[in-house]
Amino acid sequence: MPELPEVEVVRRGLARWVTGRTVAEAQVLHPRAVRRQVGGAADFAAQLVGRTLGAAERRGKYLWLPAGDGLAMLGHLGMSGQLLVQEPEQPDETHLRVRLRFTDGRRELRFVDQRTFGHLAVEEADPDGLPASLAHIARDPLDPLFDEQRFFTELRAKRTTVKRALLDQTLVSGVGNIYADEALWRSKLHYERPTATLTRPLAATLLGNAREVMTAALAVGGTSFDSLYVNVNGESGYFSRSLDAYGREGEPCYRCATPIRRAAWMNRSSYFCPRCQRLPRQRAA
DNA sequence: CTATGAACCTGACAGC
DNA sequence: TGCTGTCAGGTTCATA
Numbered sequence: 001m002p003e004l005p006e007v008e009v010v011r012r013g014l015a016r017w018v019t020g021r022t023v024a025e026a027q028v029l030h031p032r033a034v035r036r037q038v039g040g041a042a043d044f045a046a047q048l049v050g051r052t053l054g055a056a057e058r059r060g061k062y063l064w065l066p067a068g069d070g071l072a073m074l075g076h077l078g079m080s081g082q083l084l085v086q087e088p089e090q091p092d093e094t095h096l097r098v099r100l101r102f103t104d105g106r107r108e109l110r111f112v113d114q115r116t117f118g119h120l121a122v123e124e125a126d127p128d129g130l131p132a133s134l135a136h137i138a139r140d141p142l143d144p145l146f147d148e149q150r151f152f153t154e155l156r157a158k159r160t161t162v163k164r165a166l167l168d169q170t171l172v173s174g175v176g177n178i179y180a181d182e183a184l185w186r187s188k189l190h191y192e193r194p195t196a197t198l199t200r201p202l203a204a205t206l207l208g209n210a211r212e213v214m215t216a217a218l219a220v221g222g223t224s225f226d227s228l229y230v231n232v233n234g235e236s237g238y239f240s241r242s243l244d245a246y247g248r249e250g251e252p253c254y255r256c257a258t259p260i261r262r263a264a265w266m267n268r269s270s271y272f273c274p275r276c277q278r279l280p281r282q283r284a285a
Numbered sequence: 286c287t288a289t290g291a292a293c294c295t296g297a298c299a300g301c
Numbered sequence: 302t303g304c305t306g307t308c309a310g311g312t313t314c315a316t317a
Contacts, residue, residue, distance in 0.1 A: 002310035002311060003311095006310070061310090061312095076311080076312085078311055078312075079294090079295095079309070080296095080309085095295080114296070115295050115296085115309090115311095116293080116294055116295085117293065118311085159287060160287065164287095169311095169312085177310060177311085178310055222310090223310070225309085225310080226297085229310070266288095267289090267290070268309085269309090
């Protein structure tokens with residue numbers, strides 16, 4: 001469940017169902033799911049058993065469970081990862097990769113990931129509780145401590161285009177392909193607009209729109225096109241019906257009725273309105 | 286520093 | 302039915 005709203009839905013579920021519970025057993029059913037763990041699967045399990053987990057936290061698309069002694073269990077869902085809270089007697093999912101059993105014998109935590117682009121790891125955390133490998137990940141637009149000043153400065157300094165910048169997790173985290181296209185549509189910006197040409201008000205509009213669209217998506221449980229993107233209880237969100245650009249190739253723009261276009265871009269797709277989101281004419285150098 | 290492409294995987298779907 | 306090609310909410314690494 002990739003982007004910020006979907007990950008936040010999962011974080012809330014974990015906070016509700018896992019906080020304060022003690023790990024009795026950690027089973028790694030696929031080594032790729034813990035490939036970032038320096039000591040491998042055995043180390044991952046050994047680090048977790050006996051630990052009582054704190055309330056889940058999140059930065060961008062990453063989430064983690066404080067585990068005491070300056071450690072945290074970090075997770076990233078990649079393209080297809082799910083964290084599910086399941087009754088122990090529920091049959092194993094086809095792509096079950098990691099299972100945590102708890103000392104209370106009640107519902108277990110399962111990491112299910114079809115494509116195994118996601119991962120879990122136990123890591124040291126800094127004094128603020130942030131896992132070590134997230135030091136370079138920027139705060140996200142829903143974080144009260146998000147540094148707008150820094151965002152504007154770095155955005156203007158970048159020699160790149162605006163959608164690349166939105167997807168750059170060191171500049172602003174949590175935004176992925178769907179919400180980048182949605183924020184750009186709302187801002188009437190072309191995805192290949194050079195960041196150096198963005199005025200401060202335009203950049204502020206863009207950031208505000210990213211914040212608004214992700215907040216709206218979060219309010220309805222995130223975006224789910226299929227059963228891959230679900231909360232810890234396996235339920236889908238409803239934001240797919242509110243998308244203005246993403247996935248709407250050939251359908252009329254809600255502002256001007258021009259058909260939305262899909263363009264191949266960086267091994268993926270960009271959806272945009274060719275009329276509302278124009279590239280300003282290049283000036284000769 | 287920036288930019289591109291490929292790699293990592295599995296499954297769904299369209300078209301033949 | 303079954304094959305082939307394309308596509309998918311992400312990150313990282315290697316090469317220009």
